[in-house]
Amino acid sequence: MHGYDKHAYEPFAVTVDLAVFTLRAGQLHILLVERGQDPYAGRWALPGGFLAPDESAESAARRELAEETGLSDVAGLHLEQLRTYSEPDRDPRMRVVSVAFAALVPNAPQAQGGGDAARAAWLPYEPGARGAYGPLAFDHDVILADAHERIGGKLEYTCLATAFCPPEFTLGELRQVYEVVWGTELDPANFRRKVLATPGFVEQIPGASRLTGGRGKPAALYRAGGATSLLPPLLKPAPDATEGTR
């Protein structure tokens, strides 16, 4: 196929949508912008924007990420293409094909309004029920749920969790990433053994330590190692059948 002179083709508008997660006060947060105009005026939506003629979707996503978060060094942030949403009726005005990305930000600064007048905020994300943001605009509820599932899955078999942490972190903070994203609790001792047994996951910073919550024994500091895959994987514990909370 790909014969342009033999087949008619329709032009489409192409956008990128970003699901930007961060950890704040021990809770998973998502970056959202408030729409100021119809359709879905007043509703929250994922940040995003149109693809420029001379950039790839990855470039556009990273540009939008810098604009919306106000961070200066978005080069090192984890940005991952989720999938492309192309249902014909997903935008009531016109045909829009959107390439969705998931991004992880370690320490979230204040949310910036974008280039235009839209209001931006970090809002706590709760997987099952809709949180404080209500139903999102367009199909962004689906995109957001897909993004969270992807992140949770990648924690199992990659070293992605360090992307949520600042350059220097304790093993307790790293464990909190798993606990918050998965919504479960992990045994601190077993988690420590598993992480340290994986070569290249983390590297200890010699002689450095820090108190995490003002209490308890000071914890050693680590930085992210060079490994990217986590073998064997760190599997999310199966939900207990006797417990009805899930």
Next chain:
Amino acid sequence: MHGYDKHAYEPFAVTVDLAVFTLRAGQLHILLVERGQDPYAGRWALPGGFLAPDESAESAARRELAEETGLSDVAGLHLEQLRTYSEPDRDPRMRVVSVAFAALVPNAPQAQGGGDAARAAWLPYEPGARGAYGPLAFDHDVILADAHERIGGKLEYTCLATAFCPPEFTLGELRQVYEVVWGTELDPANFRRKVLATPGFVEQIPGASRLTGGRGKPAALYRAGGATSLLPPLLKPAPDATEGTR
């Protein structure tokens, strides 16, 4: 920011590209079409086509899959969105954004030419070096490599392997799927134990048996079960102990 009246946007051509895999004579094969016109005239390419105004990328991909393979029941075939390729220079003529899919076909019929005069063929796929098809057109070498990596990864933690098999298959045939896609050998007894220990992976057909290669003991027949995830995963064996990645 999704404000159409505030930002200019460029229209793009949107296509779907398909990496269709099958097993033939104990070897992994990929469905390719030969281009009849420039650019890349005479080169092999992945089948694909333009997105129609009223269909999603998934619909377009399934439509193309039916056209190119000549199969009548593409509804049950596994079709999975890979990612979207949007580099500005990936098509020398114009700006084309392509949504790539990976598909698995159990028993490949003869390759059909598409609706146009393009020649289609099943060609053996070899992961590392380029096979009998030489360098593919556009960025399709990258797409094909990404598709193979995705399929190989999904075999580890899903029950996807049955999608390569006909409705009734032996455990040896199922094991061959893993061996061919991964390029490794698996112990037949351990593979059998692992598959049968996973509830819902396969169901035995009572009393049925078949000779696989004309030799050996007849094997019991199974059909695909209802399970979709494979927990704990069936990990691909590490290449060698000389590397420190495990």
Next chain:
DNA sequence: CCCTTTAAAGTCGCTTAGACCAATAAGGGA
């Protein structure tokens, strides 16, 4: 001064993956 809190380190038992070995049931060749 004792209590709580968190980190760090070790122990115990169960499960499982990987490496084997053996028996069964077919076809092929001498």
Next chain:
DNA sequence: TCCCTTATTGGTCTAAGCGACTTTAAAGGG
């Protein structure tokens, strides 16, 4: 016919890993 080969099926054994648990260390609070 009698082995030999091939492939399935079933079994054993061992080392590794994981979950549950205990213990010690190092900090702050009442």
